[in-house]
Each structure stands twice: as C-alpha cells, then as structure tokens.
Amino acid sequence: MRIAATICRYLLGIAFAFFGSNGLFQFIPVDPKQLPTGLGGEFAHALNTSHYQHVVASLMVLAALLLIINRFVPLALTILGPILFNILLFHISFGVPGIAMGLIFTVLWAVVVARVWPAFSALVKPSGQS
DSSP states (O other), X not given: OHHHHHHHHHHHHXXXXXXXXXXXXXXXXXXXXXXXXXXXXXXXXXXXXXXXXXXXHHHHHHHHHHHHHTSSHHXXXXXXXXXXXXXXXXXXXXXXXXXXXXXXXXXXXXXXXXXTHHXXXXXXXXXXXX
C-alpha cells in the first residue's frame, strides 16, 4: 500500500502541477469547439473573466508542489479535496463531458488520503472524545 500511495501521490502532484500551470499560463491551445456550451460554458467564462480561476490554479500548483516534495501532504490533500469536488460537481451539474479524468484524480487522492489517514482521523471523532 505504501508504494501504491507514493506512486499516486507523485501522479497527483505531477498532474495538478501541469494543469494548474496551464491554468496560469495557458500553454495548451484551446479549440473553441471543445469549450463547454450553455450554462456550463457561461460558468467557465465567468470563472475565467473574474480571474477566480487563477486563484484555483495557484492553489493547485501549491498543493502539487507539496505532494511532489512530500511535505505537508495532509495540507495538500485538504487543498485539493474541494477542488476535486468542484471539478466533479461541474461535470455532473452542467452535463459537461470529460468527468473521467476527475474521477481518476479523485481515486488517486483517496489512495493518498488512506495512507495519511491518521492526520485526518481527529476530524471524524465524535465530540467529547480525545
């Protein structure tokens, strides 16, 4: 399990470093035909024009670097959890194709969380227990 979690941690770190950097510097060309349409497209446009996406991309890069250097891994996973949730929610809510990559990254995230579970176990204890 330790080797699998290490591999998942590196894959997650590399993927989020790459896609987060692309969110900041946009080095992958975008084909206008592949952009979401309808409400999903309007939402994506609002995120880009408000520069909210730059904040999210910066957090992705920060968390990715923490995963790659193996420092503050629980913090990195805490940062990436809501980002992954929103990726999945975007695809489900707006019916935008391409949810497979989000699901794969969520599985990688869950494997790494399982490895560092003691860091998160206090969050799920009933109140009054120490």
